[in-house]
Structures are given as C-alpha cells and as structure tokens.
Amino acid sequence: MTDSLSRRKLFGFAGAGVALAGAGGVVGAAVAGSGDHAGEADLVPFHGPHQAGITTPAQDRMHFVAFDVTTRDRGELVGLLREWTRAAERMTAGQEAVDRGAVAGAGEAPPGDTGEALDLPPSGLTLTVGFGPSLFDDRFGLAAQRPPALADLPHFPKDNLDPGRCGGDLCVQACANDPQVAVHAVRNLARIGFGKVAVRWSQLGFGRTSSTSRTQRTPRNLFGFKDGTNNIKSEDTAALDEHVWVQPGDGPQWMNGGTYLVARRIRMHIETWDRTSLREQEKVVGRAKGSGAPLGKADEFDPVDLRARGADGEPLIADDAHIRLASAERHGGARILRRGYNFTDGSDGLGRLDAGLFFVCFNRDPRRQFVPMQRLLARGDGMMEYLEHNGSALFACPPGIQPGGYWGQHLFG
Amino acid sequence: MTDSLSRRKLFGFAGAGVALAGAGGVVGAAVAGSGDHAGEADLVPFHGPHQAGITTPAQDRMHFVAFDVTTRDRGELVGLLREWTRAAERMTAGQEAVDRGAVAGAGEAPPGDTGEALDLPPSGLTLTVGFGPSLFDDRFGLAAQRPPALADLPHFPKDNLDPGRCGGDLCVQACANDPQVAVHAVRNLARIGFGKVAVRWSQLGFGRTSSTSRTQRTPRNLFGFKDGTNNIKSEDTAALDEHVWVQPGDGPQWMNGGTYLVARRIRMHIETWDRTSLREQEKVVGRAKGSGAPLGKADEFDPVDLRARGADGEPLIADDAHIRLASAERHGGARILRRGYNFTDGSDGLGRLDAGLFFVCFNRDPRRQFVPMQRLLARGDGMMEYLEHNGSALFACPPGIQPGGYWGQHLFG
Numbered sequence: 001m002t003d004s005l006s007r008r009k010l011f012g013f014a015g016a017g018v019a020l021a022g023a024g025g026v027v028g029a030a031v032a033g034s035g036d037h038a039g040e041a042d043l044v045p046f047h048g049p050h051q052a053g054i055t056t057p058a059q060d061r062m063h064f065v066a067f068d069v070t071t072r073d074r075g076e077l078v079g080l081l082r083e084w085t086r087a088a089e090r091m092t093a094g095q096e097a098v099d100r101g102a103v104a105g106a107g108e109a110p111p112g113d114t115g116e117a118l119d120l121p122p123s124g125l126t127l128t129v130g131f132g133p134s135l136f137d138d139r140f141g142l143a144a145q146r147p148p149a150l151a152d153l154p155h156f157p158k159d160n161l162d163p164g165r166c167g168g169d170l171c172v173q174a175c176a177n178d179p180q181v182a183v184h185a186v187r188n189l190a191r192i193g194f195g196k197v198a199v200r201w202s203q204l205g206f207g208r209t210s211s212t213s214r215t216q217r218t219p220r221n222l223f224g225f226k227d228g229t230n231n232i233k234s235e236d237t238a239a240l241d242e243h244v245w246v247q248p249g250d251g252p253q254w255m256n257g258g259t260y261l262v263a264r265r266i267r268m269h270i271e272t273w274d275r276t277s278l279r280e281q282e283k284v285v286g287r288a289k290g291s292g293a294p295l296g297k298a299d300e301f302d303p304v305d306l307r308a309r310g311a312d313g314e315p316l317i318a319d320d321a322h323i324r325l326a327s328a329e330r331h332g333g334a335r336i337l338r339r340g341y342n343f344t345d346g347s348d349g350l351g352r353l354d355a356g357l358f359f360v361c362f363n364r365d366p367r368r369q370f371v372p373m374q375r376l377l378a379r380g381d382g383m384m385e386y387l388e389h390n391g392s393a394l395f396a397c398p399p400g401i402q403p404g405g406y407w408g409q410h411l412f413g
Numbered sequence: 414m415t416d417s418l419s420r421r422k423l424f425g426f427a428g429a430g431v432a433l434a435g436a437g438g439v440v441g442a443a444v445a446g447s448g449d450h451a452g453e454a455d456l457v458p459f460h461g462p463h464q465a466g467i468t469t470p471a472q473d474r475m476h477f478v479a480f481d482v483t484t485r486d487r488g489e490l491v492g493l494l495r496e497w498t499r500a501a502e503r504m505t506a507g508q509e510a511v512d513r514g515a516v517a518g519a520g521e522a523p524p525g526d527t528g529e530a531l532d533l534p535p536s537g538l539t540l541t542v543g544f545g546p547s548l549f550d551d552r553f554g555l556a557a558q559r560p561p562a563l564a565d566l567p568h569f570p571k572d573n574l575d576p577g578r579c580g581g582d583l584c585v586q587a588c589a590n591d592p593q594v595a596v597h598a599v600r601n602l603a604r605i606g607f608g609k610v611a612v613r614w615s616q617l618g619f620g621r622t623s624s625t626s627r628t629q630r631t632p633r634n635l636f637g638f639k640d641g642t643n644n645i646k647s648e649d650t651a652a653l654d655e656h657v658w659v660q661p662g663d664g665p666q667w668m669n670g671g672t673y674l675v676a677r678r679i680r681m682h683i684e685t686w687d688r689t690s691l692r693e694q695e696k697v698v699g700r701a702k703g704s705g706a707p708l709g710k711a712d713e714f715d716p717v718d719l720r721a722r723g724a725d726g727e728p729l730i731a732d733d734a735h736i737r738l739a740s741a742e743r744h745g746g747a748r749i750l751r752r753g754y755n756f757t758d759g760s761d762g763l764g765r766l767d768a769g770l771f772f773v774c775f776n777r778d779p780r781r782q783f784v785p786m787q788r789l790l791a792r793g794d795g796m797m798e799y800l801e802h803n804g805s806a807l808f809a810c811p812p813g814i815q816p817g818g819y820w821g822q823h824l825f826g
Contacts, residue, residue, distance in 0.1 A: 115637020224528020
C-alpha cells in the first residue's frame with residue numbers, strides 16, 4: 001500500500017468514522033460496524049487467509065465480470081494479476097486504482113483512475129478473483145495444475161444457456177454498498193487489463209438475496225420470499241471448513257484455503273409467478289411467504305422437518321418443494337454458501353421485465369455439492385416451472401493474499 | 414389511503430424514525446432529513462401541486478419504464494390510471510401496492526403484492542408519470558388535447574436510436590434510495606396493468622448524476638466529472654416557474670403545473686475516453702476534473718466566464734466545450750432541470766462494458782429548451798466523439814395530484 005491519500009481525505013468528505021477491522025488473519029474479515037445496513041464508510045480488509053467477498057457479510061450491491069484472456073504470454077498474464085492485486089488493495093481501502101490517479105500530473109497523460117469514485121468512501125468494497133476451467137488449456141502451461149474439482153459443469157435439464165453469458169478465463173466479483181464503487185472497481189480493472197483481457201460478460205445485481213452472517217436479516221428474492229435462511233453463515237467456521245474452504249489433500253496445493261464459485265443467471269418468469277396463488281407459491285417454496293417459516297412452523301428459523309405431515313396425511317413440505325430438494329438432508333449433509341443478487345436488466349422485448357436471480361455460491365467441491373443439488377432441482381423442483389437458467393460459469397477462487405502477494409501466486413509461482 | 418399497516422410496521426422493522434414532511438402543498442416536496450445520503454426511512458409526500466420525483470432531491474437509484482397501452486378502451490385506460498394512483502399513494506408511503514397484499518387472505522388467490530419490498534421502508538420512493546406523444550393518436554380521443562410542446566423530437570445529428578429503447582405511450586419514473594423498492598414499484602404497476610399495458614422498455618440507473626437541491630453534493634458521471642453543478646435546484650422556485658413548470662396560457666389547461674420529461678439513453682465510450690489525456694478531457698468538458706471548477710477558476714461553484722482568455726489569448730473554455738454549448742448564455746437564458754442516472758447494463762459482446770448516462774431532464778417547453786440545446790450539442794460538442802445516443806423519449810408529465818385525484822384526471826376528466 002502506498003501512503004497516498006484516500007479518496008475521502010483528498011476531497012474532504014467528513015466520513016462517519018471508518019473503523020478498521022483487525023489486520024488480515026481474521027477468517028471472514030468482517031465488515032466493520034456492519035449489520036443490515038452496512039455503512040458506506042465500511043472498509044473490509046483485503047488481506048487474509050481467504051479472499052474477502054466470500055464470508056464477508058453480503059454487501060447490498062454487486063458487479064460481476066468474466067474476462068477472456070487475450071494475451072498468449074504467461075508473463076504478461078502474471079504481470080496483470082500482480083497489477084490487479086495492487087489496484088484492489090488500493091480500491092478496497094477507498095483509494096484510487098493507482099498512485100497517480102484521476103487528477104494527477106500535468107494533464108498530458110490519460111488519468112490513472114477513471115475518477116467516478118473520487119468522492120466516495122470504501123463502501124465495503126470487496127474484490128474476489130476466480131480462474132475458469134478454460135484458463136487451464138494449453139495457452140499458459142497450467143493444464144497439470146487444473147484441480148479435478150474444476151470440472152466443467154454438466155448440462156442440466158432445462159438449461160437454456162446463452163453462450164454470451166457463460167464461462168470466462170477469469171472472473172472478478174465486486175461487491176459494495178454503493179454500486180458506483182463496485183462499477184468503478186470493475187471498470188478500472190478492465191482498463192488496467194486493456195490488451196491482455198477483454199470483458200466477456202458482466203452482470204449487475206441490485207439487491208443481495210442471501211445473508212452470510214447472523215448479523216444480517218434474511219433478504220427477499222424477486223419471488224417475494226425470504227431467501228437463504230439456512231445459508232452457511234460466516235460465524236459457522238466449522239461448516240465453512242467442511243463445505244466452503246478447500247482443505248489440504250483436496251487437490252493441487254495452490255487451491256488450499258480457496259473455494260469454487262458457481263454463477264448462474266436465473267431469469268425468473270415473474271409475471272407467471274405473480275398469477276399463481278399464495279398457497280401454490282408457498283407449496284413450491286416450502287415456506288410461508290410472510291414469516292419465512294417452514295410450512296407448519298411459526299418462525300423463520302424453526303428447523304425444517306421434512307417428515308412432518310398435516311392432518312390430511314400429506315407431507316407439510318411437498319415432495320417437489322424447493323427447500324426439500326435443496327436440503328442438506330437430501331444431499332448427504334452437503335451444503336453450499338449462497339451469495340446471490342437480484343437483478344433487473346431492462347425488459348425482454350416481449351412486454352416483460354428481464355428480472356431474476358444472479359445465483360452465486362461457494363463450495364469446496366462442486367462435484368459433490370452444487371452439481372448434485374442442481375441436478376436434483378433441475379429435474380424435480382416445482383420452482384423450475386418459473387425459472388430459466390440462461391447463464392452459467394465456474395471459477396476456482398484461490399486463497400487469500402498476504403501483503404506483497406498477488407492473485408494466483410501459488411498457481412503461477 | 415387506507416389504514417392498513419405499513420410494510421415496516423407489519424414486519425416489526427425498527428426504523429430510525431420516519432419524519433413526514435408537511436402534507437402536500439410544498440413546492441418540491443422535500444425528502445425528510447435528506448442531504449447527500451438520504452436515509453432509507455425517508456418518505457416523500459405523494460400529493461401536491463406538482464408531481465414528486467422532479468424537484469425532489471435526487472434519490473440514489475432509478476428504475477424508469479415506458480409502456481405501450483394495449484387496450485383500445487378509454488374507460489379501461491382511465492381505470493388503470495386511477496388504480497395506479499392508489500397503488501402509488503400506498504407504495505410511496507411504504508405500504509404494499511394494494512390493501513390485501515403479499516400474504517393476505519386464505520391463499521387461494523394470487524397475492525395482491527409481489528412481496529419483495531415487504532420488509533423495506535419507503536426509501537424515499539417517488540413515482541412520476543408521463544404521457545407520450547403516441548397516446549394522443551386516434552385511439553383514445555385525445556388528439557385535440559395534445560400540447561403543441563409535446564412535438565415529436567427531431568432527428569439529431571449522430572443519433573443512433575434503437576427503436577426498442579425509444580418512445581412509449583406512458584412512462585413511470587421510479588426513484589428511491591433502495592433499488593429493490595424502485596423495482597418493486599415498477600413491477601407492481603406493470604402487474605396491475607396486465608392486459609392493458611405492456612412494458613416497452615425499461616432502464617435501471619445505479620447512481621444519480623445531478624443534484625437537484627442545494628443540500629446535495631454534486632455527483633460524478635462515468636467520465637469521472639462532477640455533473641450538474643449549474644443545475645436548477647429545488648430551492649430556485651423562480652427558475653422552476655420560468656424553466657420547468659408549465660404556466661397558464663402555455664398550452665392546454667390540463668398541463669398547467671406539469672412539465673415535459675425528455676429521456677435519452679447515452680452510451681459512453683468509456684474505453685476511448687479513458688485513453689484520452691486529462692488535459693483533453695478537461696478541455697472537452699470545460700471544467701477541472703478534480704474540483705469541478707470552470708477552467709481558469711478555483712471552485713466548483715465559481716461562475717463560468719465564457720469570455721475569459723488565457724495568457725495565450727485562447728479562450729479558457731474552448732469553443733466546443735460542453736459547458737459552453739450547454740450554457741444558458743448560449744440559449745437565450747434557457748435552462749433545463751437535469752435528473753439523470755449512471756447506468757451499466759452488462760457488456761456489449763465486443764469486450765466492453767455497456768455503460769453511460771440515462772439522461773433525464775424536465776423543461777417547460779422542449780421546443781425552446783431541450784431541442785435547441787441538443788441540436789447545438791449534437792453538432793458542435795467535443796464530447797459527442799465519446800457519446801452515442803441510442804434511446805430517446807418524450808413525455809408530458811401532468812401536474813401533481815390532490816387526495817382523491819388521479820394521474821391525468823384533467824386530461825381525461
């Protein structure tokens with residue numbers, strides 16, 4: 001890190017007391033002073049044993065981008081990852097992307113930073129990088145380092161994938177409480193990568209759909225239901241080790257402490273859903289719409305009892321209910337860490353909003369977690385009638401970075 | 414308004430004290446307790462002499478939607494506008510769209526509200542409606558009521574308009590400090606209109622690009638510059654009467670107290686811009702990137718002197734600088750109220766972000782304000798090299814509504 005002034009200091013913003021969480025080393029580096037409504041001044045430490053943006057209490061907004069690597073030069077790629085890491089250290093601290101930023105110098109050169117975040121505090125920004133399966137082809141000599149868990153996702157029943165929303169050699173997940181800060185970060189990384197990477201696809205999410213901390217209220221998805229009640233929380237360190245973080249012996253050493261990110265762009269047919277009765281909606285989900293409680297229970301966090309039956313002898317949670325098919329119980333105890341966002345991308349040209357869920361999850365081995373879950377859901381989930389999966393990608397997120405390190409150093413080093 | 418519980422009360426959210434601004438009648442109904450970072454609990458009064466969302470201090474996020482009217486029945490259209498008004502009164506007050514909402518009743522019927530805003534406070538929501546030129550064709554008997562000022566916009570040099578992002582019989586501008594609240598409002602109005610209207614196009618904006626109040630800091634656009642420094646502010650009531658609000662005698666009586674909304678989707682070629690020197694960027698804009706001061710001045714709010722020359726005898730504000738060509742001085746004193754938003758809609762398939770400015774302005778007569786300004790800018794503005802106008806629409810926004818009234822009652826009544 002440099003000693004240059006932060007964006008806020010430079011412009012005299014009287015921030016409401018930035019509290020720094022302890023330096024790297026805290027698992028799931030917490031957003032200082034977070035909670036339901038994390039402040040814009042929040043700063044999430046960049047360094048640590050794991051990348052930030054995974055167990056960080058989910059920020060309100062997201063800009064996710066997948067890149068194609070256009071250079072064929074391994075050294076140039078490594079140089080870019082180093083440069084990106086330095087820029088990320090700065091931007092997550094509320095600074096400009098580079099030391100000589102938007103208004104530095106005599107004006108003869110293009111500015112080093114694009115400037116639209118000049119007056120904005122860190123806003124809880126996290127930047128999380130992943131490597132796609134295609135990065136491990138013959139271009140960069142990485143084939144032998146490809147983790148078996150980074151197996152191409154299979155075709156799932158009813159997938160209707162748009163190649164323009166799939167895959168990518170690299171991804172960056174930018175999350176923040178101010179969307180302008182997230183967009184600024186993605187744009188400046190793209191700019192630093194000019195000539196070496198090109199944007200393949202990108203997705204904005206306007207509202208988080210999962211809690212990843214017990215300090216957060218469960219948010220609602222665009223079906224109007226609380227989503228992610230039984231998500232793994234950042235406080236559940238044992239569950240994180242079991243289900244999220246790659247452990248020694250799982251695969252190649254460079255991924256120890258990392259995790260696998262699955263992204264799915266799920267269009268929701270909200271117009272059809274909105275014409276469905278409340279009873280049917282609740283049957284499809286398996287929870288009450290108001291409270292979020294499992295059907296037959298009173299409170300959102302009451303345990304789900306898949307064996308409970310009503311007075312009529314029928315299961316309270318239907319055989320094809322979403323929470324039944326997605327439950328750990330149905331998957332030998334396997335769980336995932338969900339961290340998705342609601343999106344609305346204008347309209348579809350047919351008189352409807354193009355809206356849905358940008359599903360993001362982190363798991364230790366997608367072959368044993370996301371893939372079997374999605375197979376079962378795609379075949380049997382009553383909710384599939386209202387969903388269309390049209391984007392899909394898988395990335396290996398390396399472990400966290402120590403000061404001086406860089407994204408992927410154990411892969412390339 | 415009904416006496417049903419607000420969304421917050423229903424779900425026990427301990428909001429930080431909703432302060433209601435005085436009942437309708439205040440010009441430019443102020444966001445209670447607003448400022449740079451308006452709180453989510455803010456409530457903007459719906460009723461008043463003018464529609465909210467015009468001089469309301471610009472909220473942080475926007476969802477703008479244009480509709481085609483699909484019914485041919487005037488009575489059905491009027492019924493819809495009445496129903497929309499009731500729903501807007503409720504939603505801007507933090508309530509569900511209808512009295513029997515997302516979780517009402519025995520569950521046999523589709524819920525009355527889609528539910529994703531159930532736990533969310535009003536968030537400063539405003540809903541502003543406009544009528545497009547096409548509404549005044551032969552379908553609804555409105556041709557004689559068409560205001561001369563609602564003349565179709567001309568083709569401007571370098572326009573590259575996508576018909577799928579242009580026009581519309583009706584528009585709704587939803588602005589809020591929480592995007593989920595804005596999206597929820599648009600979705601529920603679209604839902605109420607099912608079978609009578611269809612979404613023609615819609616646009617999300619993630620960051621405001623103009624201040625519309627002296628209480629707000631000037632935000633930055635995606636060129637990294639402060640935007641809207643010399644905008645008309647809600648405190649300038651004389652300027653609002655002169656440049657924004659339609660006055661008696663201007664045209665048909667039903668528009669008195671209304672205004673005309675121009676929307677332009679302006680793609681910014683940010684990659685090209687980012688490769689331009691700071692000096693050139695500042696020359697194109699006419700202001701310093703850091704401070705926002707006019708070139709040759711020190712402070713953002715220093716008056717612009719278009720006649721000032723540097724030591725070299727050249728004008729400090731270049732002949733083709735944006736602020737010169739857009740200045741009131743160049744347009745016989747004409748001004749507009751700008752209220753636009755930054756957008757990023759994923760990527761363009763060519764390795765670049767699809768990003769820019771969703772320009773929204775309000776003016777008393779576009780023929781004397783927006784149109785001549787845009788003509789001059791399209792021909793001579795140095796910034797045009799970095800811009801592509803690909804969406805365009807014009808709407809007549811009727812005046813504000815009193816309790817019991819409805820959107821367009823003076824047009825249809």
